Amino acid sequence: MSASVRVVAPSQDRITRPLPLFDPYKIDLAVAQLGKDLFEDPRLSSNNTVSCATCHEMTGYGTQALANSPGVQGVGPRNSPTVFNASLNPMQFWDGRALTLEQQLDGPIHNPLEMDSSWPQVIDKLQQDPVLSERFNTLLNQPISEQSIKYAISYFEQQLLTPDAPFDQHLRGDHALTSDAKAGWQRFVSLGCAQCHQGINLGGNIMQTFGLTHRHSDNLSDMGLRELTGDERDTLVFRVPSLRNVAMTAPYFHDGSVNRLRDAVEIMAMSQLGKSLSEQELDELVAFLSSLTAPPPPILALLQ
Ligand code: HEC
Ligand code: HEC
Structure with a gap:
């Protein structure tokens, strides 16, 4: 490769290797289910119409077959990347601006072209749901908060590996x-x-x-x-x-x-x-x- 190649974020993970085989015994299924439910919950958007799954379809390989996905206030400029295997990427987004899935979550929650919301707004809505509140308390030993929501959603996303190609x-x-x-x-x-x-x-x-x-x-x-x-x-x-x-x-x-x-x-x-x-x-x-x-x-x- 030519000398002009500028590697902005050099990675140690250069080796091509298979994904780890699926082991259900290593997964807390109840927490994964909580994360999936939140991933599919339109209350995470300002007008209760858009969920993460709108643009990252589980039946669509973690993305949507559209050049640009419409969110609450319109269509953003970028193509939705798949969430399958995304937990293995050491940086998220097309420009790598988030390093972890937890950090990544601040993006769609606030972006007017995605969920158009804010953490206080999301938490306020979800706290009014006694069944959901109880699940957080029982499974995570925590009330509904920005941290516990981020934990549950990213826990679910971490399970979205496709090891059998x-x-x-x-x-x-x-x-x-x-x-x-x-x-x-x-x-x-x-x-x-x-x-x-x-x-x-x-x-x-x-x-x-x-x-x-x-x-x-x-x-x-x-x-x-x-x-x-x-x-x-x-x-x-x-x-x-x-x-x-x-x-x-x-x-x-x-x-x-x-x-x-x-x-x-x-x-x-x-x-x-x-x-x-x-x-x-x-x-x-x-x-x-x-x-x-x-x-x-x-x-x-x-x-x-
Ligand atoms: C110098 C680095 C580099 C090399 C070499 C390279 N790619 Fe890429 N590839 C990229 C970048 C950066 C993108 C994203 C471009 C964009 O969307 O702006 C990309 C995007 C792609 C995509 C689109 C994926 C998607 O989900 O949108 C495919 C397919 C692809 N590359 C295949 C290849 C193949 C096959 C080769 C060899 C012939 C190759 N690439 C060589 C850097 C590279
Ligand atoms: C309106 C469509 C839309 C919604 C809703 C949406 N996303 Fe995305 N998602 C995108 C787009 C577009 C990008 C790429 C944006 C960029 O790179 O600037 C993205 C990027 C991502 C990435 C980074 C993947 C990677 O490999 O870089 C993850 C993870 C992700 N979204 C998860 C979520 C989660 C979790 C939610 C719900 C809280 C969500 N998304 C809601 C469209 C959407």
Whole structure:
């Protein structure tokens, strides 16, 4: 990779490895259920119409098949990333501005284009629900508070892992990949995709410029990290997204501007590596990326 690559948040988690296998005995199912109920509770929004699940559908691989998801006061500029496996990302959001799931939660609660609310408003509403209050007391030994709500929702989100993709089975030593997918994985490494889409989530753990070698589009309406720092060098710097289940989470990129995975791969090769790929290379890379599709998180079968 060229010397101009600026790794904004270097990560130690570079090794590609399978997700841990699901172990229901390690999970407090009642707390996970509380977290799921809150995740699906529209009272977290100012006008009781939007829940986390509106934009992060459990039946939609943790996202919504829309370029931009409408919230209470309209549509935001960015595509909803999946919440599946998000707990393994050491930073959250397209610009990495939250480091933990708990911190992340301040975003949607306050954003007028998402839930448009505030913690006092949320707590006030939920406290009027005696059954819910009792669940907090019994399960968490705490009243309903910002901290206890954040704990329960992020506990649920931490269980949303998808460990059984063919690629995970391959990494565990099973013959689970088609020959195209296997060739695609080798290309993914040899072309240099794996230098950015790295670690347990094949992405999610570093920031990089979108358009390192060729700028894909002149649209600068969302400048990525530069929106936060004002630093010109951060223009179009985004968190490298995880590629787990990517075949299921169209549309692609921070603005949801690309619908087909194959097109996204073609754009990536040119914008990040300055390469134009053959049809065969594209087929193989798409076959590999499709081998990252797992069944939905096994926890969901144990919750209501
Ligand atoms: C109106 C749609 C909408 C709602 C409602 C919403 N989100 Fe999101 N979510 C998004 C968008 C868009 C982003 C990316 C925003 C950005 O990067 O600036 C996001 C990002 C996230 C991320 C970061 C994932 C990652 O890998 O970076 C998590 C986790 C998340 N949301 C969880 C939640 C939770 C929990 C709630 C409920 C409290 C919620 N969201 C409500 C649209 C929504
Ligand atoms: C220099 C770092 C870098 C390299 C190399 C790289 N990517 Fe990316 N990739 C990114 C960034 C950053 C994004 C997010 C761009 C955006 O949305 O603004 C991204 C986005 C993607 C997406 C869209 C994912 C989604 O959920 O929206 C796919 C698919 C993808 N890359 C595949 C690849 C493939 C295949 C290769 C190799 C041909 C590759 N990438 C090489 C940094 C990189």
